[in-house]
Amino acid sequence: MGSPLVFRGAMIHSLDLTHLEILENATLIISPDGRITAFQKSSAPGTPDLPLPAGAKVHHLPPGDFLIPGFVDTHNHAPQWPMRGLGQGLHILDWLEQVTFPVEARFSDPSYARKTYEQSVGDFLRHGITTASYYSSRHAESTRILADICHAKGQRAFVGKCNMDRNAPEYIREQGAADSLRETEECVRYIRSLSGHGGGGGAETGDEQALVKPIVTPRFAISCTPELLTGLGEMLKRDDTLAMQTHFNEAEQEIEATRALFPAYESEADLYDAFGLLGRRSVLAHCTIMTDYDKERLAALRCGVAHCPIANMTVGGGFMVAPVRDFLRRGIKVGLGTDSGGGWASQMLAVMRLAMIASNARVVLDRGRGDDASSLSLEEVFYLATMGGAGVLCLEDQIGNFEVGKQFDAVWVTTTTTDTALRSAMTPREEGDSLKTTFEKFVMTGDDRNMAHVYVRGRRVAGAGD
Ligand code: GUN
């Protein structure tokens, strides 16, 4: 364990959906185990200085640099990283068959998985994604490799072996529900063993503090037999610390195919709920075509939404726009997802920009329907990318902002680099720019070259700086 850390300088984080706290001259103290132990918001003349812990390593942020909380990516297909952006214009099931499944099939080879996951996890960290909820491929060994790599690199992550025992080509389909369930349980046990919790099922094995956690991952109802969905629901019932993620009401083609396979259910909420899959630890990706009934059910079941505007507006089924403002109004938890694969970017900054564009489109689409929905502001999408995602993953007590007691997952943003090789596309900071303006320039035009250091639990895990 290292020494305590101290950061002094500008810091920006969300207090809630609409309140961004912009601090020009703050001090954060981090314990050797990565917890925020003190946060002095102002060092104005006359304010007594915080006593610094003995042996602390003190970092002074130069003017123009600032700290933000790390980004939380609530929906990411790690094996699709090598195919980001491919297959534009295809409907979802055709895109899976033609573009995605051939790529995911490569992960039957552990050495390919190791090489690719090394690169992809490194890429996500460099872009400031300090927490990710990953779908692995359906291969158990590669899933364990993904968890190992997150653990070794120090990324906070949920890792799920993808379940798919039907409606996929033979070369990628699992051979029956029993095998799929057994391998899933083995992966859950293995991932828990990484944080020293290997044993026997039940809530006592679910370490709330573990950096890498398992997540049950039925790809979507179309790719799972009722027997498999039943077994996964039973796993969740046996262990209420286990999270679950799936694709939900993503596109017309997907909704029609789901109805044809499960004619007893009008609503996907009822379908997944009937198999015992929905609860407060459920992360539902996309949620673009939602009836009022679906929204009511998600609110009542306390499920979270992974809003993936890049994928929704490009691949999969045309221009789909999730009703995020309505989710928020109803108290449904919302985070953002790169959907790396269907989404063309590894960058939460890009997702935030597209979330704003999507919300503008939603306002236009809803015009005349008596809906007073407004677009999402910069403050709101920043909240969704940090605290919102933390809430969706039930990590709101641990990460999301710089509250004392939380863990220090953060990005040190620099807007001052003059190195030509590193010079970023960011709109230049000019004399007289306020910190708010600099922040706005970063969110709208910055990239990983502006992320000098990335920290998870106080450990430096990536960055463009030395
Ligand atoms: N539905 C089922 N699988 C997938 C996937 O890999 N990506 C997206 N966007 N939708 C899906």
Ligand code: FE
């Ligand atoms: Fe997806």
